[in-house]
Amino acid sequence: xxGAEPADGSKDTGSRAGIAIAAAxxxxxxxxxxxxxxxxxxxxxxxxxPTAEVTYEVTGEGTVEISYLARSESGSATVVKDxxxxxxxxxxxxxxxxxTVAIVLGEKGGPAACTLAVHGAHVQRATxxxxxxxxxxxxxxxxx
Numbered sequence: 380x381x382g383a384e385p386a387d388g389s390k391d392t393g394s395r396a397g398i399a400i401a402a403a404x405x406x407x408x409x410x411x412x413x414x415x416x417x418x419x420x421x422x423x424x425x426x427x428x429p430t431a432e433v434t435y436e437v438t439g440e441g442t443v444e445i446s447y448l449a450r451s452e453s454g455s456a457t458v459v460k461d462x463x464x465x466x467x468x469x470x471x472x473x474x475x476x477x478x479t480v481a482i483v484l485g486e487k488g489g490p491a492a493c494t495l496a497v498h499g500a501h502v503q504r505a506t507x508x509x510x511x512x513x514x515x516x517x518x519x520x521x522x523x
Contacts, residue, residue, distance in 0.1 A: 435516075437462070437480070456479070478517065493505055
């Protein structure tokens with residue numbers, strides 16, 4: 380006889396145990412989801428690195444290779460090959476990193492000059508001439 384109770388009057392506890400386990404698992408999952416939704420603690424954001432506005436300018440004729448420092452945590456330089464002159468770039472440089480612009484003339488040489496300004500104030504000027512002539516302009520920025 381299907382669905383009949385055992386002769387001793389006891390109930391089938393196997394299905395009740397399965398229901399109890401399933402309810403416990405669902406309750407635990409619901410608790411984890413609720414914690415994720417209710418946990419409104421703000422995540423810490425990376426601090427912004429203070430910077431200074433720096434203007435690099437290269438004047439002259441022809442083309443040159445230009446290396447300059449821009450906003451980079453690692454302090455690595457950006458290189459522009461065969462840049463046509465005149466050339467000008469304003470960037471943000473992290474405080475504590477010294478802004479630098481370097482020029483290398485090509486085989487044809489010719490006079491060229493680099494200038495550097497921090498917050499609009501002229502800081503340095505250097506000139507290069509001749510075959511593969513070089514010039515570098517740099518300035519210290521205060522530490523943050």
